[in-house]
Amino acid sequence: MKRTNRILALILALVMALALAACGNGAGTGNTPSTTAPETSAPETTAPETTAPSTGDKDYGDYSAENPLELKLSHFAGNDTNQLAQLAIAFERIVEEKTGGAVDVVIYGGGVLGNDRESFESVIAGTLDMAVNNTPIISNYDEIFQVLDLPYLFQDYDHINAFLASDICQQLLDSLTSTGARMLCMQAVGFRNMDMCTGPVKTPADIAGTKIRVTDSPIYRAQYEAWGANPQIIAGPEVLTALQQGTIDGCDNVHNVQYADRYYEFAKYISITEHAVHFNGLTINNALFEGLSADLQADILAAAQEAAAERTEALRVENDELLATMESEGAVVTKDVDKQSFIDAVQPLYEDFTANHSAGSYVEQIQALAG
Template sequence: MNNILKTAIFALLAGAAMTVTASACERTLRSSDTHPDGYPTVEAVKAMGKMLEEKTGGKLCIEVFFGAQLGEEKDSIEQTQFGVIDMDRVSLGPFNNIVPETQIPSLPYIFRSVEHMHHVMDGPIGQEILDAFQPHDLVGLAFYDGGSRSFYNSQRPITSMDDLKGMKFRVMQSDMFVDMVSALGANATPMPYGEVYSAIQTGVIDGAENNWPSYDTSGHYEVAKYYTLDQHLIVPEVLVMSKKTWDSLTPEEQQAVRDSARASVPVMRDLWDKQEAESEAKIEASGVKVVKDIDKTPFIEAMKPVYDKYVTSDKLKDMVKRIQATE
C-alpha cells in the first residue's frame, strides 16, 4: 500500500472517529495501539481519555483505535509525526533508529528488575528521554510497562549460558536483539511474531523470548514447554503525541494532557500486574517447566560487546552509568 493511499485511509478513519464522538466532545484526539481491545495499554489510554474530558470540561476526548486499525507501529509513528494521528502507544524498540536516547532503556539487562525500571523511567532520566522526542515532531507523554522478556524453548530447561549454545531463537526484527542472542552463544532468527508458533512446532526454531502474557496468549507454551526467567529485556512502552497536535492546544489543555497521561500510568501498571499474574498461573498449571532461580551474572557480563557497539556517544554512556547507579 503506498503512502498516499495509507494517509487517505488513516484520514478517513480519523474523520469517522470525530463524527462518532463529536456530540460528546468539542474535539476528539485519535490514538493508535497495536494491541487488542482490553489490553492494559488500550484500557489505560481509555482511562486517560475520561480524565482528560473531565479536566477540560468536555473540550477534549480520546478515541482509541486498537488492534493496529491505523497501521502497524512503523506506519503509526510516521502518521503521528505528520499529525494525521494525534497520539500513539508504541514499544520503545521501533523508536531506536529515530530517537537515539530510546536505545538505552532497550539494552539487554540495563534494568535489574521491573521495579528498577519504574524508578528510572519515573524519574529525571525518564523525563530526559521523553523530552528527546520533541525534535522528531513528537511529544513524549508517559511510559507504560511491556513486562520482562525471557527465553522459552522446546528442547530443554535453560539453567546457564551453556544450555543456550547452538539453539535457534526467534527475535524481533532488531539488530540489537540479534546481537544480544549471538553474544549469549545462541543463533538468532528474526521473524514476524505471527510465524513463531508454527516455526517452533516444525523445528525451524527451538524457541523465542517474550513476557508471560504473550507466551500465554500466543499459545507458544503449548509447543515450547521450557521457560526461564532470565529477564534479559525490560523494555518500556511509550505514549507520544503529535507535535502538530500539541502545538494546536492551549497551555491549559497541554497541561491537562500531561496530567492525564501521568495519571494513566498506575492504571496501566495495575492492569498489567493482574494480567501477568493470571498468565503465570495458567502456564504453571499447564505443566510448563519454569526455571525461576538463575544466576544472571554471566548473561550480563556477556553483553559487553553489545554495549560497546550501541552505546557510542559520551551522552549515551553517561545515561547508562546513571541508570546503573539508580537504586
Template sequence: MTNITRRTAIGASLAAPFISNSAYAQGVRLRLAHPHPESDSWEKATRLFAEQLKERTGGAVTVQVFGNGVLGSDQTIIASARSGTLDIALTGNPFFTGMAPKLNALDLPFLFRDRRHVAVVLDGEIGNSLRTELEPHGLHVLGFWDIGFRNITNSRRAVNAPADLRGLKIRTTPNPAHIKTFQLLGANPAPLPFTELFTALETRAVDGQENPTTLIRNARFWEVQKHLSLTRHAYTAGILAMSRRRFDALPAAQQEAVMAVAAAITPQQRQMNESADADALSDLKSHGMAVVETPDRDAMAALVAEPVRREFAERFGSALPDAIAGAAA
C-alpha cells in the first residue's frame, strides 16, 4: 500500500485536581491536525491529550484529532491555525522558522548532545523565550514535542562520509539550517512537505531524505529506500501550537486546562519516541535496510557545524546558539 492510499483515511490521569463542570460553563470542541502517520507517537500522544483534556474538564472540552496530513501539508496546518480555521497545529519546528527565524537556532547541525540536553533547553528559560516568537504570528505554543535526531536515507548508496553525499538529491525541510547543511555536504537539498515525501521517494524525484529512525519506520520509508546512515546530524523538535485567537476566546479555566494537559503530555510524548528508537532501528534492518551505524560524524560536523552557526549569528547574534550549546544537561 502506498503512502497516498494510507493518507486518504482520516484517521495517565493528571496529578492536578479535577475541576468541576461549573468552571467550564461553555462546552467547546477543538480540532487538532498533524502530518505524521497513524503509527507515530504524535498520533498516540495527541489522542492521549484529547482523552485527558476531556477528563479534566468533565467533557466540556473535546478534541478531534486529524493525523496523517489529512487536513493538508505542514504549511497548510500552520496557516490554518494562524487564521483560526484550525484550533491546534502540530508539526516540525523547521516549518515555523519562515515567520519566526530565531527558532532556526534549534535546527543548527550538531548542536544538541542528547535528549537530556534538549529537555534542559526546551523546558527552561531558552524554550520559554522561544515560545514568544510565535505570539505575534497568531500562535500560542502549548509545548515542544519530539521528532528526534535526524539520520540520512537514500536509494543509491551507503553514506559513510561526506563524499558519499556528493550529488545526491536529498529532501529537507525548508529550514535554512537544513538546506545549508546539505549544500555544504555536497548534496542537492530539495525542500518538500512531509506529506509529499513518500511519493517523491517512490518516484525517485529525490534520492533520499533525513529523519529520525522512528519516523522513517512509521512512514514506511523502508519500502522506497535501501540505505540508512545514523548521522544524527541535527535534532528536530515539534511544536504544538494553538490558534491565539481561539485560545484567547476560551474561559480562563479552559485555558488553564489546555495548558496543564499539554504540559503533562509533552514529556510522555518525548519518552515514547526515545523508547521507540532501538525497536525502530531493528525493524528497519528486518525490512532489509542496509545500515551504516558509525558514519564519520566528526568529518561531517567539521564541514557544517561552524559555518551554519556563523550564518545564524550574522543575522541574530551568537547569544542564543551559545546559550543552547552551553546549557548543562
C-alpha cells in the first residue's frame, strides 16, 4: 500500500508540474483574455501616428521635433485680441502643425522686443528672427510699399483679395529682401476709418486744423495735409494716452484696433471714411530664411500664407461685429460720409505719385484688379 501511495503521489506531483508549466507558458485556456488584450489596445498606441503630420519624406536639415528650429516672433500689440497678435498666434499654430513640431515659434508680445519700427530693424539686422510689421512702417525702408498707403486705392474686399492673390503683391513681397528682411505674407486688416474726439466727419472741412495721429508713412502724412488736418506721428502703444490727455483730437484705424485698444472710449465719433486699407504681415530675417532647407522654407512660407488668408477673412467679419459692439457701448457712428470730397482733395497727391514715384506704375495696375 505504501508503495502504491508513493507511486500515486509521484503521478500527482508530475501532473501538477505539467499544469504549472502550462500556466507559465500562457497555454491555459484561462489565460486567453490576457494574451488577446494587447491586440485590442494596439490601435490606441498607433492612433497618434496616423493623425500627426507626415514629414518623413521632407528634408528639414538639422531640425526635427526632437531638435526644433526656434523662431522668436515679436509684435507690439498690448493684448491678444489685437490683429497683430492674432496673426502671430495663427502662424504659430499652423507652422507647428505643418512641420510636426520641427519649428517652435516663441511669441513675444506687448512690444517687449521693440515697437513696429524697432522690431523691423531688428529683423533686418538678424538680432530678431521674426516680427509682425505694418506696411506703412515698412514703406520707410522700401518705398515701393508706399503705393498701398494711397487713399481710396481699393474699392472693396473683392478688390483687396484680387490684389493679395496677384503677381503685383508678390513683386512687393520679393522687393523687400533687398533690405535684409523678407515678408512671408500680407494680411488685410481692413479699411481705416476716422475716430475723433471733436465730432462726426463727413467732409475734409470737418477735420481742418485738427491734430490727428497717423501711422509713420509719408503718404499718410501727405493725404491728411491735403485734407487740411495736422498729422501727428505717434507710436501705436502711445495713442490711447494721447487721446486721454487731449494731445491729439483723433486718429484713424480699423475697427479691430479701435476696439482692442479702446480708442472709442475717448474718440467716440467713428466716421466710416474707409479711406485706406491697412496691411501688415510676417517678416523674417532673409539670411536666416535662405539658410534653411528648401522643404522647411516651403512649409514656413505656406504656413504664413495660410495664417494671413485665414486672418484676412476673419477680420472682414470681426470688423463689422466690433463696430456694432462699439456703437452699443456708446460710440457715435457716422456712415453718410462724402467720400468723393476726400477723393477730390487728394488728386494732386495721386498725380504726383504716378508721375514721380518709383512705384507709380503700380497704381493703375492695382486699380485694374477691381472687378
